[in-house]
Structure formats: C-alpha cells, structure tokens
Amino acid sequence: MIWNAFVIALREISRNMTRAFLTVLGIFIGAAAIITMVTLGQGATLAVKAQISSLGNNLLTLRPGAGFGSRGASAGVPHFTEKDAVVIGEQIAGVAAVAPVRNASLSTIHLQNARVSVVTGTTPAYFEINKWKLAEGRLFTSADLRSGAAVCVIGNTVRKELFGSENPIGAKLRIGKASCEVIGLLVAKGQAGMGDQDDTIILPLSALQRRMVGKTSSHDISQISISAKDGVDSNALITEITAVMRQRRNLQRNEDNNFNIFDTRQIAETLGSTTQLMTLLLAAVAGVSLLVGGIGIMNIMLVSVTERTREIGIRLAIGATAREVLLQFLVEAVTLSCVGGVVGILLAFGLCAGLARLIQVPFNFNLQINVVAFVFAAAVGVLFGYAPARRAARLNPIDALRNE
Amino acid sequence: MSDSPTVPLIELNGLTKTYGIGDAAFQALKGIDLTIQRREFVAIMGASGSGKSTLMNVLGCLDTPTAGTYRYEGIAVQDLSTDERSLLRRYALGFVFQGFNLLPRTTSLDNVELPLLYRGVSRKERREKAVAALTSVGLPTKMDSTPAELSGGQQQRVAIARAIVTEPSTLFADEPTGNLDSVTTGDVMELLKRLNEERGITVLVVTHDDHVATYARRIVVIKDGLIESDVSQSQGGA
Numbered sequence: 077m078i079w080n081a082f083v084i085a086l087r088e089i090s091r092n093m094t095r096a097f098l099t100v101l102g103i104f105i106g107a108a109a110i111i112t113m114v115t116l117g118q119g120a121t122l123a124v125k126a127q128i129s130s131l132g133n134n135l136l137t138l139r140p141g142a143g144f145g146s147r148g149a150s151a152g153v154p155h156f157t158e159k160d161a162v163v164i165g166e167q168i169a170g171v172a173a174v175a176p177v178r179n180a181s182l183s184t185i186h187l188q189n190a191r192v193s194v195v196t197g198t199t200p201a202y203f204e205i206n207k208w209k210l211a212e213g214r215l216f217t218s219a220d221l222r223s224g225a226a227v228c229v230i231g232n233t234v235r236k237e238l239f240g241s242e243n244p245i246g247a248k249l250r251i252g253k254a255s256c257e258v259i260g261l262l263v264a265k266g267q268a269g270m271g272d273q274d275d276t277i278i279l280p281l282s283a284l285q286r287r288m289v290g291k292t293s294s295h296d297i298s299q300i301s302i303s304a305k306d307g308v309d310s311n312a313l314i315t316e317i318t319a320v321m322r323q324r325r326n327l328q329r330n331e332d333n334n335f336n337i338f339d340t341r342q343i344a345e346t347l348g349s350t351t352q353l354m355t356l357l358l359a360a361v362a363g364v365s366l367l368v369g370g371i372g373i374m375n376i377m378l379v380s381v382t383e384r385t386r387e388i389g390i391r392l393a394i395g396a397t398a399r400e401v402l403l404q405f406l407v408e409a410v411t412l413s414c415v416g417g418v419v420g421i422l423l424a425f426g427l428c429a430g431l432a433r434l435i436q437v438p439f440n441f442n443l444q445i446n447v448v449a450f451v452f453a454a455a456v457g458v459l460f461g462y463a464p465a466r467r468a469a470r471l472n473p474i475d476a477l478r479n480e
Numbered sequence: 481m482s483d484s485p486t487v488p489l490i491e492l493n494g495l496t497k498t499y500g501i502g503d504a505a506f507q508a509l510k511g512i513d514l515t516i517q518r519r520e521f522v523a524i525m526g527a528s529g530s531g532k533s534t535l536m537n538v539l540g541c542l543d544t545p546t547a548g549t550y551r552y553e554g555i556a557v558q559d560l561s562t563d564e565r566s567l568l569r570r571y572a573l574g575f576v577f578q579g580f581n582l583l584p585r586t587t588s589l590d591n592v593e594l595p596l597l598y599r600g601v602s603r604k605e606r607r608e609k610a611v612a613a614l615t616s617v618g619l620p621t622k623m624d625s626t627p628a629e630l631s632g633g634q635q636q637r638v639a640i641a642r643a644i645v646t647e648p649s650t651l652f653a654d655e656p657t658g659n660l661d662s663v664t665t666g667d668v669m670e671l672l673k674r675l676n677e678e679r680g681i682t683v684l685v686v687t688h689d690d691h692v693a694t695y696a697r698r699i700v701v702i703k704d705g706l707i708e709s710d711v712s713q714s715q716g717g718a
C-alpha cells in the first residue's frame with residue numbers, strides 16, 4: 077500500500093511539473109533566505125568580535141586632546157612624556173602593562189620598492205598590550221631599547237608591499253634617513269572596518285628618536301597604550317589614570333582635561349550589542365521571508381485545491397480508500413517539501429559562500445540553522461499540501477467530484 | 481456474503497435522496513422500490529432532472545441515500561463504513577460518469593490502469609488489460625493521449641474502458657453514449673451486451689436514446705423521483 081502510494085504520488089508529481097516546481101520554489105526560497113541571513117549575520121558578528129579581540133580587549137589608549145572629533149583636535153595641546161608612561165605603570169595598581177607610543181609617517185625603501193609607512197616607536201610591552209603575535213623572526217627587547225638598536229618588526233602589509241615574495245627577516249630597510257634591520261614579521265590581523273592594522277612598522281622608541289626623527293622635546297609621546305589587569309573595572313582605572321594625568325599636567329580644578337582615554341572594552345560592548353541587534357533583525361527578516369514563502373506554498377496549494385478535490389473524487393470513485401488517497405498526498409507533499417528543503421540548503425550554501433567573500437565576513441556552515449530551516453520549510457509544505465486533501469478525502473466521492 | 485440465488489443483486493426499499501436542507505431542500509428521489517437480479521441488462525430512462533443520475537450515484541455507492549435501504553448482494557450498503565464502500569467499489573462495481581471524470585494530464589492508458597493499480601494488479605498485467613480494454617472501445621491509437629487531446633466521444637470511451645477493465649460484477653453507465661455517433665453507439669452497446677452475456681456482468685444504463693434502450697431486456701422509467709414504469713422485454717439487441 078505504501079509502495080503503491082509512492083508510485084501514484086510520483087506519477088502525479090511528474091504529470092504536474094509546473095505545480096511541483098512552484099511548490100518547491102516557495103519552500104526553497106523560504107529555507108534559503110533564513111539560512112543565508114542567519115549565517116551571514118553570525119559571520120558579521122564573528123568578524124566584529126575577532127576585530128575587537130585583535131585590538132586587545134583590556135586596552136586603554138591615552139591620547140592628547142579633549143576627545144574625539146573636532147573638539148579633540150590636539151593642536152597646541154602638549155603630548156606626553158616617557159615619564160608619564162612610567163608613572164602610570166608604577167602608581168596605578170590595576171595596570172598590567174604600559175607602552176609609550178610615538179608615531180611618524182616616513183618614507184621606507186627596500187631596493188627599488190618605496191612607500192610611505194606609519195612607523196611606531198615604542199617599548200617591548202607594546203606587542204603584548206596590542207596582542208601582536210610573531211609570525212617569524214623575533215621581537216625587539218629591552219636591550220635593543222636601551223641601546224637604540226636599528227632593528228624593526230613589520231606588519232604583513234609592509235612585507236607584501238616592500239618585500240614581495242622575498243624573506244624579509246635579516247633584510248635591510250631604509251626608514252627616513254636611517255637604515256634598519258628587519259628582525260620580525262607579525263601575524264596578520266586583517267582589516268575589516270578599522271583600517272589596515274597590518275600596515276605598520278614597529279621599532280624601539282629610542283631608535284626612532286635618535287636615528288630617524290630626532291628627539292625634539294620631552295613631550296614627544298603621541299599616545300600611551302595601557303592594558304588593564306584581568307578583572308579590573310575599566311571605569312575605575314580610567315578615573316585613576318585621569319587623576320594622575322591631571323596632576324602631572326598641572327591642570328587646575330576649573331580646567332578641562334586636555335587628554336582623553338579611549339576604552340576598547342566599551343567599544344567592544346557597544347559593537348557587540350549592535351551586531352547582536354543586527355543578527356536579531358536579520359532573523360526577523362528571515363522569518364518574514366519564510367512566512368512569505370509559506371504563503372506562496374499555500375497559494376499554490378489553494379489554487380490547485382479544486383482540481384485536486386476532483387482528482388480525489390475520481391480516485392475514491394474507482395475504489396481508493398480515504399487512507400490511500402491521504403497517503404498519496406502525504407508522500408507528494410513530503411517529497412516536494414524535502415526536495416525544496418535540500419535545494420534551499422544548497423542554494424543557501426552557495427549564497428553564503430559568495431556573499432561572505434563579497435562582504436568579507438567569515439563563513440561557518442551552521443548545522444543548526446540548516447536543520448531548523450529545513451524542518452520549518454518542510455513542515456509548511458507538508459501542512460499546506462496535506463490539509464486540503466484531508467478535507468476532500470472525507471467527502472462522498474460524488475461531492476468531491478461536484479466540487480467546483 | 482451470500483451467493484444464494486434467492487438474494488437479489490440489488491434491492492431498494494423506499495429509497496429517498498434529498499439535496500440541501502431546510503427551505504432549500506429538494507427531494508430528488510421520493511421512495512424508490514427496485515429489485516435487480518444478477519446478469520440483468522437494465523435501461524433507466526426518464527426526462528432530464530427526473531433523478532436518474534441521483535439514483536445511479538446511490539446505486540454505485542458514490543452517494544448515500546437520505547432514507548430507505550439499499551442492499552447489494554444482501555449487504556445493507558448504508559450501514560457500511562466509508563472504507564468498506566470504497567472496497568465494494570474497488571472489487572465489485574464499475575462506473576461510467578455522465579461527465580467522464582478522467583484524470584487531467586494523464587494518458588488514456590494510465591487512466592484506464594488506475595483502478596487496477598488500487599486492486600494491486602502487477603504492472604505487466606495492468607498494461608495488458610488496459611490495452612485490451614482500450615482496444616475493445618475502439619481506441620487502440622489513442623493510448624498515449626491525454627483527455628485534453630481527445631474528443632468528447634473519445635473521452636467517453638476511455639471512461640467506459642476504465643469502468644470495464646476490472647470486469648466488475650455490476651457496471652453502472654450514466655449516459656455512456658451521450659456524445660457518440662450512431663455507429664460508435666452501436667459498437668459500445670454491442671460491447672456492453674457482450675460483457676453482459678459472455679462475462680455475466682450486470683449492466684445498468686441510463687439513456688435518453690430509445691435505440692440504446694432496445695439493447696436492454698428491461699426498461700425502468702423514472703419520473704420526478706419515482707418509478708413510473710418497469711417493463712421487461714423479451715428480446716434485447718437491435
């Protein structure tokens with residue numbers, strides 16, 4: 077009986093390819109939409125999270141000027157001193173590490189390749205604070221810092237631009253007016269959203285000061301990177317650092333801060349909740365598209381209900397039992413729904429892979445959402461394919477036949 | 481199931497059929513008493529709207545009577561479950577509809593095979609029997625045509641083939657020749673007569689055509705939902 081139902085159902089599908097196609101279309105669009113949106117939403121969330129953690133999640137950055145934007149223009153505002161960094165590290169208990177940073181844009185030349193790069197002079201603590209990992213070679217040490225050794229560590233973008241396929245370790249790089257040995261290559265961090273972090277050259281602060289730009293004044297530190305100890309409340313830390321810096325910069329009670337502290341954890345939280353909201357939004361849109369898909373399926377089923385009711389009448393009249401007719405319709409609906417679900421999953425896979433590359437987010441196949449979408453779309457298909465048959469199969473054959 | 485010759489094949493007592501309810505109710509059959517024995521060939525005649533199709537639908541177990549009893553081989557049909565009536569139709573009854581009722585987009589061959597499919601007949605046997613049935617109604621060249629590609633008369637003949645392919649005990653035919661020319665009508669009636677005489681199939685035919693009625697040995701005339709006359713004639717065939 078089951079085999080018979082299969083034979084009859086498959087014949088009926090093959091005789092009505094248009095109807096079958098439209099049903100499958102409704103199901104797979106619904107399934108593909110929900111899978112694609114949720115997968116890409118999660119990819120975007122992952123990308124943002126990876127970006128944030130690559131910045132260092134306990135990172136505070138002290139900068140001159142009152143804050144971001146036009147008000148924060150730091151013209152005329154004194155920069156920091158190396159001593160500022162030392163004092164912050166020594167006086168504040170919650171601070172794990174501190175690194176003074178001096179940035180300069182300098183021309184860099186290797187053989188016939190030349191470009192302008194951002195060069196950062198700092199201390200070895202900088203690498204750990206900013207979560208830089210070494211790909212090859214070594215980082216510079218405190219000894220290099222003390223001696224002002226002409227050595228540098230480069231980011232992946234600089235390697236690509238200046239060295240191409242050549243191994244940069246041990247090579248000579250001309251930075252400004254000095255020559256410098258490349259001792260290390262950093263693991264790439266990527267760039268989505270935040271600018272290219274890998275376009276960087278990092279060398280001992282003393283080397284930058286002595287060999288390339290000269291020490292112009294004691295206030296030559298453009299920013300101070302600070303990492304907090306685990307479990308330390310960043311707001312309390314900011315308050316402490318602010319107090320110390322106000323004192324060191326001789327600010328009176330009625331004067332505003334002429335520096336600001338940028339907290340990546342806060343940014344991380346804001347961005348995190350934003351992407352969460354975005355994923356929710358995408359899920360809602362996907363839900364709507366599934367609903368639209370469902371209505372599409374329903375429509376096709378309802379349009380064909382008259383014809384199908386007559387078909388049921390004919391089958392009953394020549395001796396089919398209600399159960400056999402229902403089984404046939406169930407097999408038809410399940411077959412079409414499963415085909416639709418599978419096509420939807422394949423389509424979504426293609427779409428996700430393509431779009432993820434296009435908008436530069438990671439693509440992780442999410443089994444759960446695929447299963448959910450498949451089950452949901454298939455359920456809609458089965459429900460709407462089967463429900464009209466249930467009604468018709470209960471009728472007297474002659475009433476089903478008379479249905480118009 | 482009793483095969484005793486004392487039990488008639490079909491026995492109707494005070495059978496009524498009312499369509500609709502309340503003010504809109506219409507009584508199409510007003511109390512039919514009718515007995516039909518095995519191997520009979522009966523023509524049912526009467527004016528349009530007199531209740532012929534209604535009677536045939538009830539007899540063919542496609543519709544349920546409002547009141548009265550219908551016994552088929554002694555079984556009270558109105559007491560059967562829906563499934564039992566389906567099985568009765570499957571194994572004992574054949575029906576030719578006034579409006580053909582073929583499956584759309586389905587070839588003649590598949591349409592005719594369908595009742596055999598529900599009987600669980602093997603693929604090969606289904607094919608052979610369907611081909612034979614279509615040949616016997618004069619459609620050997622239209623096996624692979626769908627109803628949309630057939631004329632009214634050809635569709636009617638496919639419907640007849642579908643009804644006889646199972647060799648039912650009883651064949652109900654509601655105006656089976658309504659769309660046929662006189663030559664084809666003669667062929668179809670000869671076929672029914674042969675099935676009746678050679679295979680012992682009981683045949684009930686609704687018709688407006690006096691010529692068709694001459695094939696029957698008994699003519700029942702319906703008027704306004706009641707039997708007006710019931711005449712047996714000695715000789716069938718024209």
Ligand SMILES: Nc1ncnc2c1ncn2[C@@H]1O[C@H](COP(=O)(O)OP(=O)(O)OP(=O)(O)O)[C@@H](O)[C@H]1O
Nearest residue numbers: 499500506508527528529530531532533534535578
């Ligand atoms: N489903 C229905 N609902 C209401 N009234 C119906 C229904 N079917 C038939 N009737 C009425 O019952 C009466 C008998 O109809 P039936 O179809 O049995 O006539 P008939 O004798 O077969 O006519 P014809 O020769 O035109 O086919 C008619 O008056 C018709 O209007």
Ligand SMILES: [Mg+2]
Nearest residue numbers: 532533578654
């Ligand atoms: Mg009629």
